[in-house]
Amino acid sequence: MRRIILSALVVLAASSAVSADWPMWGGTPSRNMVSDMKGLPTTWDVKTGKNVKWVAELGSQSYGNPTVAEGVVMIGTNNEAMKDPKQPGDRGVLMAFNEQTGEFMWQATFEKLSSGRANDWPYQGIASSPTVVRGIAYFTSNRGQIIAADLKGFHDGVNNGPYKDEKLTGKTDIDIIWIFDMMEEVGTFPHNLANCSPVIDGGLLYCSTGNGQDESHVNIPSPKAPSIIAVEIESGKLKWEDNSVGERILHGQWSTPAVGDIGGVRQVVHAQGDGWVRGYEAQSGKKLWEFDTNPKDSVWPKTRNEVISTPVIYENLVYISNGQDPEHGEGVGHAYAIDATKRGDITQTGMIWHFDKIRRSISTAAIKDGLIYLADFSGFLHCLDLKTGKPYWTHDMFAAIWGSPMIIDNKVYLGDEDGDISVIEHGKTFKLLSEQNMGSSVYATAVPANGKLFIMNRNQLYALQEGAQLKK
Ligand SMILES: [Ca+2]
Numbered sequence: 001m002r003r004i005i006l007s008a009l010v011v012l013a014a015s016s017a018v019s020a021d022w023p024m025w026g027g028t029p030s031r032n033m034v035s036d037m038k039g040l041p042t043t044w045d046v047k048t049g050k051n052v053k054w055v056a057e058l059g060s061q062s063y064g065n066p067t068v069a070e071g072v073v074m075i076g077t078n079n080e081a082m083k084d085p086k087q088p089g090d091r092g093v094l095m096a097f098n099e100q101t102g103e104f105m106w107q108a109t110f111e112k113l114s115s116g117r118a119n120d121w122p123y124q125g126i127a128s129s130p131t132v133v134r135g136i137a138y139f140t141s142n143r144g145q146i147i148a149a150d151l152k153g154f155h156d157g158v159n160n161g162p163y164k165d166e167k168l169t170g171k172t173d174i175d176i177i178w179i180f181d182m183m184e185e186v187g188t189f190p191h192n193l194a195n196c197s198p199v200i201d202g203g204l205l206y207c208s209t210g211n212g213q214d215e216s217h218v219n220i221p222s223p224k225a226p227s228i229i230a231v232e233i234e235s236g237k238l239k240w241e242d243n244s245v246g247e248r249i250l251h252g253q254w255s256t257p258a259v260g261d262i263g264g265v266r267q268v269v270h271a272q273g274d275g276w277v278r279g280y281e282a283q284s285g286k287k288l289w290e291f292d293t294n295p296k297d298s299v300w301p302k303t304r305n306e307v308i309s310t311p312v313i314y315e316n317l318v319y320i321s322n323g324q325d326p327e328h329g330e331g332v333g334h335a336y337a338i339d340a341t342k343r344g345d346i347t348q349t350g351m352i353w354h355f356d357k358i359r360r361s362i363s364t365a366a367i368k369d370g371l372i373y374l375a376d377f378s379g380f381l382h383c384l385d386l387k388t389g390k391p392y393w394t395h396d397m398f399a400a401i402w403g404s405p406m407i408i409d410n411k412v413y414l415g416d417e418d419g420d421i422s423v424i425e426h427g428k429t430f431k432l433l434s435e436q437n438m439g440s441s442v443y444a445t446a447v448p449a450n451g452k453l454f455i456m457n458r459n460q461l462y463a464l465q466e467g468a469q470l471k472k
């Protein structure tokens, strides 16, 4: 019953062309990067302030993506824009801003793990996008914890939730509801950074643990720790876990799960550290299928890839691209459409199409009207036929792409490492509508919410709105 109500709400939100939040990475649990919001700017100028409603200063490196819910914008960054002298030094930071004004509301800061860069890379901050459900934000800290936090923080003067041990309870401090420490509770050893953007469905939160190799890039310190866990959102208690990967982790595990109905079964889909994608019955955790995204003769790290992008669930199929840590540079990649109604090892039986012209990719797909957009780390945006995987066009951005294409109304927005945002007409024929520079590298995805477009570069968050003028 609850699921039916939630689905109805999602339909309502999707049909609301102006006032719709963006309460999680991908907007909905299926993670398709699409919105039918109308009236968002297609041109703006961060130098003159044209169509800029507000701008907020972030830390020096920001790898999260904005989440917008219930009047609050949240974003992961580091502590180089220190807001509180009582919380100094290198930390992972989640900042919350007032959606209308950009006013800083509260922050969560987490000291770096004492084990250092093997688990918690210096200055990378928080790279998880929170998921918001009924006034609570759920995200992953740089310390490998899943945190549930009151969206109002201590702004409301109330210490909410069973967790009451907050040391700082000022107006700009985080109000924690519960903490699930993945390193303590399930023994995970995150490689470089735990980054998962959790997804919530039917009272359960699904999260990738980030379990991986140690700094030797040979040893796996916790081969028995799960790749994915399900936690009850009310209690913060573990519901199920799965470790199908074991000793076969190629590197780390940085993909984030998706949830959707596939062939009448509610599934959670997760890409894991051996380069395989797996589907589970969402409530029980029963493994239903698995798919290898690498050719059998491929060799790590030259031709064999991990999966960092997020799977997208669309009309019973799963769409996914593989790739590698940006530190590894460019290389060959693969993208697939997978029939996730099949069971068992579906690498052959479930393959609808395979696109091997894509390069290594860490971007997530955007799908609309029988077209799929896929971006890669070599700087190409590919537009393919959704049914066949045959390309209609390819656009060269001339810089690495970290974020994902976002379809808003009938435009595709995409940023690159040079800080350029391209706005492209949605369709089988390529047409560039505009291009503008954000002043520094864009690692994130453009996010539509409530008539505004949120775009971050590595150290600033811009709220863009048609007709707005930022005073300079
Ligand atoms: Ca509170």
Ligand SMILES: [Ca+2]
Pocket: 159, 160, 161, 162, 163, 164, 165, 166, 175, 176, 177
């Ligand atoms: Ca609390």
